[in-house]
Amino acid sequence: MKSLYxxxxxxxxENRLNKIYRYMKGKGIHLQYSxxxxxxxxxxxxxxxxxxxxxxxxxxxDVRIYSLSKDSLVEVLGVGDRIPEGVEIYFD
Numbered sequence: 001m002k003s004l005y006x007x008x009x010x011x012x013x014e015n016r017l018n019k020i021y022r023y024m025k026g027k028g029i030h031l032q033y034s035x036x037x038x039x040x041x042x043x044x045x046x047x048x049x050x051x052x053x054x055x056x057x058x059x060x061x062d063v064r065i066y067s068l069s070k071d072s073l074v075e076v077l078g079v080g081d082r083i084p085e086g087v088e089i090y091f092d
Contacts, residue, residue: 004068005045007036012060019055020063 007024011017011034024030027048028038040048045065052063 002039002041003045004070004072005038005040006066006068007038007048008064008066009034009056010062011056013057016055016057016061020052023051023055 005028007028009020009024011020021034024036027040028036031037038048049065056063
């Protein structure tokens with residue numbers, strides 16, 4: 001069963017930042033500069049953590065993964081990116 005996660009990162013080196021962005025672009029929906037929304041099962045989550053750990057420098061970079069419950073409230077204000085047209089998100 002898939003769960004929902006918010007991946008947020010602050011990467012100090014431009015090369016590592018680009019690598020993380022390219023990696024994450026294939027894994028979730030890009031919501032803001034360094035924020036991705038992902039639906040993953042436990043194996044996919046574990047694999048992503050391992051892959052990202054190989055890219056970042058743990059002393060200088062910050063990656064946070066927030067688990068979102070099915071009851072999470074999401075408010076969008078302003079002109080920020082929206083979920084792309086045609087993409088539907090379901091909370092089980």
